[in-house]
């Protein structure tokens with residue numbers, strides 16, 4: 647069985663498009679949150695995830711969009727981009743799309759191919775917001791009460807496989823806004839229990855063009871271009 651694991655798509659439809667046209671031959675798909683914010687392809691991303699994912703959970707950005715959390719004053723490229731794309735989502739997403747985001751669970755247990763999966767965007771202690779590194783001692787503590795073979799997380803936009811005594815933690819990285827210095831879309835494939843981290847180039851110009859057409863400001867477009875083309879290594883502070 648071939649399982650596709652995606653996270654932090656962040657409304658980047660060309661990035662998701664590149665992954666799914668390259669990985670057509672999968673049997674199941676898991677999505678670890680943050681479908682929205684930072685780009686303008688949220689409608690296509692939500693529609694695809696709704697139709698194709700076998701398990702999906704809520705990220706902090708899905709929560710903020712669905713609960714109409716007003717963004718704070720922009721003090722960084724990330725916040726400027728988040729604020730403008732969030733307003734664009736509120737103008738363009740349907741009620742059905744917003745309901746979908748609002749009903750996503752904070753965590754999910756699912757069994758596939760004889761493996762027990764546990765999905766949470768950040769961590770079991772703080773499902774939406776805690777930033778945890780690739781540190782086995784920290785994850786051992788956080789996952790003490792969780793029974794699973796593979797724990798899928800996202801949030802940091804930094805891909806890794808962290809091997810613990812009884813389980814593995816997989817962060818597939820970010821499809822739509824990598825932050826490890828490599829601008830290619832990041833994701834994972836699990837085949838016969840083996841996890842592989844994968845990267846694929848996508849048309850960043852197309853993502854920028856769609857954001858320009860959506861009417862984002864020049865400053866937001868410049869911020870998006872800097873972040874996406876560099877695979878920014880910054881972590882935005884909320």
Ligand SMILES: [Fe+2]
Pocket residue numbers: 654656680705707801802803
């Ligand atoms: Fe994210």
